[in-house]
Amino acid sequence: MMKNLSLLSLQFFALMFFCWACREVFEPEVSSLDHNILVVEGYIEVGGGETSISLGRTNPVYDSASLSPVLSAAVNIESEGGSSWLLNHLGNGIYSLKDHIPEDQKYMLRISTEAGEYWSEWITPIITPEIQEVDFEKNEEGVIIYASTLGNEDARYFIWDFEETWAYRSAYRAYYRYERNTNQMILLKEEEHAYKCWKSNNSKRIILASSEGYQNDHIYQKELLQIADRSEKLGERYSLFVKQKAINREAFIFWEAIRKNSDDIGGIFSPLPSLVSSNLYNTNNPEEPVIGHISAGKSAVKRIFINKSEVEPWRTLIPEYIRCQIFDVPAKEYPNIYWERFYVPLIPNCGAPVCPGFLISTTECADCTARGGFLQKPDFWID
Amino acid sequence: MNSILRNVPIFIFLLSSFFAGAQTVPEEKISGVFSGLSFERFARMVEDKSNYRFYFKDDEVDSLLINVTAFENTIRQILDNIFSGTDLQYAIDHQFRIFISRNEKLTLNLSPGYFTLRPEVTEEEDEVSRENPEERVFAKNRLWEIGRRGSGGSHAKIAGKVQSVDSGEPIIGAIIYPRGQDERAITDESGAYSISLPKGRHTLIVQSFGAYQEQRQINLMGNGTLNIEMDDNIISLSEVVVTSKKSANIERPEMGLASISVQSLKKVPAVLGEVDVIKGILTLPGVKTVGEASVGFNVRGGAADQNLILFNQSTIYNPTHLFGLFSAFNPDLVESVDLYKAGIPVQFGGRLSSVLDVKVRFGDEEKISGGGGLGLMTSRLYLHGPIGKKTTFALGGRTTYSNWLIGLLEEESEFRDSRASFYDFNLNLKQKINENNEIKLFTYASRDGFRLDSDTTFSYENQNISLSWVHFYNERLESEITAGHDHYNFQILGEQNPLNEFTFGFSMNQSHFRTKFVYELDDRHRFTFGMDNVYYNLSPGTLLPSGEESIVIRKVVGRERALETAIYFGDEYEINPSLTVSYGLRYALYNFLGPNSVNQYPLGVIKSESTLIGRKSYGEGDIIHTEHGPEVRLSARYSFDNVTSVKLGYNTMRQHIHMLTNTSAISPTDTWKLSDPHVAPQTGDQLAIGYFKNFKNNTVETSIEVYGRRLMDLMDFRSGATLILNEAVEQAIINTEGKTYGVELMAKKTEGKLNGWISYTYSRSLLRSASSEVGEKINRGKYYRSNFDQPHDIMVVANYELSKRINTSLNTNYSTGRPITLPIAKFEYGGADRVFYSGRNAYRIPHYFRVDFSINIEGSHKVRKLAHASWSLGVYNVLGRSNPYSVYFTPVNGILQGYQLSIFARPIPFITYNFRF
16 A cells, blocks of 8 residues: 555656656566466375366566467476376366376376477476365454365475355346237246356466475464455355375475565566576477476365355345336336346236236346356255 | 185175065076085075074084085075985075074974964864964965874874865865875875874875865874865865875775766756766666666666665655656755665665765855756755854755746646646755864755646655764864654645545654764874664555545554664774775664564465465564674775775675565655565665776776675565555565676766766676576566666766866766567467567567767856856757657557557757856
8 A cells, every 4th residue: 555655656747747758558578488478277186086287478668468378289298207198278268188197106297389389397296185174263354264284295286276166146136028029928947047156266266285394294274365354255155175285395486486476566566576497398499488386285175164054144235236227117118128138027916907018137246157256056055 | 704705715796686575586607616614604604694583502503513615505505405315405595585494394484474383283182273364375385284293103193174265175086195205194984094104204295186286294293183274176175075085095994985066067967957866877897777767777687775864863765856867866965876786885885786875965065056057947045154153054955846837838738737846855964163173054855846737646755864973072072963853745636526535655764873983093004983773664555535525545554663773883904005804794683663463474485475374463563584794895906006906805795674576667656665474574685896997197086896696585466466455465576686886987088178977887787587486487487687687787967178178078878778578479378368578588689779968068157256157058868869758558459559658759958057156
């Protein structure tokens, strides 16, 4: 906050006070090579489980797209013992392998692209200790979710990622659907109601911790995320799938740098960023920068569920629902309404024995999929 | 008399007697043949035909036989002839009396009305009284007898002071030498000198740039005192005290010393017409700044916090006004400015790169005078002079009227509620208790306030006070004991809305007690020794809610305290006239003191939040951590002849106080930190060699200096570290080492209608993460450019005197653009968009080029006039070039866009009216 303040001040100071300062567009000449850096992200999962490596190339900083996927690479994992596994391209630059890879070997990632051959250094897999516990606590700001684990001599640095999934409902339940061809309201079956949805999010923060310095290498209650008070996530039932990976120190430094580099962008008074290290290199040109640090090992996972009842009282506030309204529409108006995109019929508006019209609402309020959820209950979901 | 005539066998006598007025005394010409005469006879003959009268003792002249033929000769020519080869001397006074004496060289007997025979000036009578103006005219020709006759030894020592006749203030850097001999002495900062000479007659020449040459005839008989008063340059009057040294660049043993006179400062075109000490030193080779509106300056590739900025021994933490637009020193109160880039004297320490020693004036001893200036944005006023017989004062202040200017902005202007202002104030007093004791009081206060719109107010203050006691034990030993307190604070007051009103600030308090002794063992050794004690008390940062409604959470970073003690001893040893060595040792002891609590980490691991194992508390008076180490100072000068010398210097430095900055420009919010168990003191050393040669009778000075420096335990910071209000700064520090090297070429013409200097500097400043660093390494542990690595720098300062009253000045500066880290690509990683940066400082902002022009017009240069006025006008950045101050990136519609910001992107005219009385 202070930094921004002072940045602002100086510019304004100069601009206003003397009216002599000038702000001009600055487009430094940056060699095209620098625009096109290979980005490798992934984890070699040993002892069964899915290995996933994503490949892309950076875009100029002035571009709107952030990453161009590398679609036609050959990605191999090689072991010290001479075995080799080829990863399948699943599309969009994601390469995957589901074979069993032994735990007791060192591995190397070999990526062949049109621009050259990239190898990783030899990576020793680290068997991640089990996640002791994923627990949560309610506080003034909402609910905070922690993970605890016990490190050991081989596994002292940890990175977590998670996928959260939660169920939510639309503001109103729509029992009908409008059929434009016949100008009819059609009653839906219950399983067709777009009333209850599930939604998922992947972690965007980089969550790191080291067990160094903790007695017995015990990492106790490392914060994974905070769910804000009144969030819809805990309005019904919530599930968190946590993946914990033990990484080596170099990887830890890499992730820490990535994490810190992304917050501030080169302002006058913003901190100087630093180049992130990598354990991959171009075999023909080791000086070429490559972004990414590949780790190997066996990850540990844990899923928990949190019911609304466990955090009561929990008043959910969904901002989009605040302005939800129900309109009364006479039958003759049906053809004039933009049903498909904006409106949903709820129930017939029956004042007397006859029902002269329908109560309708906006899609946003009566169709939970309109807010990005899906109707299909996830496989792991236990109610 | 007639009988003499009778006794002359051959005698032709012709006498030509010319007009003999009382004011102009043409010497009578004497013709005649004086053959085979006794002196007595000769004297009578001359007396008969001229106005001369001889006074002599018979027994001193009775061995003489005169054989002289004279034709239209002066009496001096005749007497010189007669006395050559004898031990007889003569003197002629105003009344045509000729005194003959033996052995004693010219014991001048002068008429009491005009000249007084000086009594012996001895140790008991140190002070030579001030001469009245009529006396001064003759002071050059009078014979000054120094010391007591009959003291032992073949040599004797003269000591004294050189002062300005107008102001009574010391003349610094004046050279004193006997005509035709090699000995030299240079006056120090108090105008004092001492020189040892063979006993007997000498003509002492005193030279100081900007003042007339003075000379004194002396007869040296024993150790004694001779004070000399000189006329200042009549144009500069007493206002300017010049420290520039004529051949001092050849003579002085220190190297890397740049003195800049207030006079030449005044010629350097300045932004908005303000004479500016820091802008002045930026014209010197090896001194740079990262931008026009930045707080600090960089000396020989060092960081801005590595400069010790002393204002009369008081440390100034922020030497600028309005975030760098003006420097904090009021030029009217500045007596001299010395910047030590290498060869730092042993009495200074505690910073790695340089010492900027700004000395203040303590006032004229003669009369009260003053002056001031009116500029477009600022105005200033000063007054100085004596109060009573023994006290002098100097008082000065500056202020802005920019608030009033802003008030004139149109009603709708979004800046109408903005404010920017500063003031500074000096009051200095000097009290002479007696011949041997002097007390000086120095006070300084400055304040800057700046408000953006109506909601955020920035302010900072410097407050300094010091009291010095100067004591002269005898001619060889003097001491100066100084006690003082320095305060600096910075504050931001945010008033955007009542809910989050806040006050953010940090402050430093520093108390110091210094003792310094200067002892001159003999004319070859000059010892400097003493002790410095500095007690630091820092408040690194506080964030407090302001107002009743504010919900800002209070955050206070614990105070830090430390005591830095240094003892030092130095010797300036003149081995022979060609070779002078200056060496010294300073030993610094640093104690980090409680109460405080210190974060604990296991050994050898990255210090981070996740490795923090606890905090250890210390009580008041506990010594938490101790650091100590020596600082070596060594410099030597060998002069081949009077105009050529070679100098060599080596010094090591230690620094226990660090500015926390990880931004490309120094931000005003950058706070300071003391060394503690996690933050090692910065150390460094420097080796420098210089070759100095003067041409054209010392009016053209040239020099080449080459230097190399090593810097250890510098601080760089981990990516994205937040330094403000950080209670665990050690987690952000990357231990860094640096190397800088360069060559500085300079040619300076000190006199003539066209004068000035041209300099070229090639320098590099590189950093590298220490190999012992366990955490992240910047640029993979390879060397990278520091923020102020600007290899090429050319500076041309040219002054041209159109007439005695009109002086023009042109200032041209080119330098390589400073390095910058650019975001060059973007990508997605770990679920979010990220930006890829170039290697640290791999790119540069565009080159810097600026030309300034100014004219100084003196109203009149009559010496006796009630008030003197002068105009200073000119244009800053004549070419109007947009020199980027900084480059920054900001997302515009989701896409990063780079901007360059220039502070003075157009020609900026200025005009200032100066007056003095």
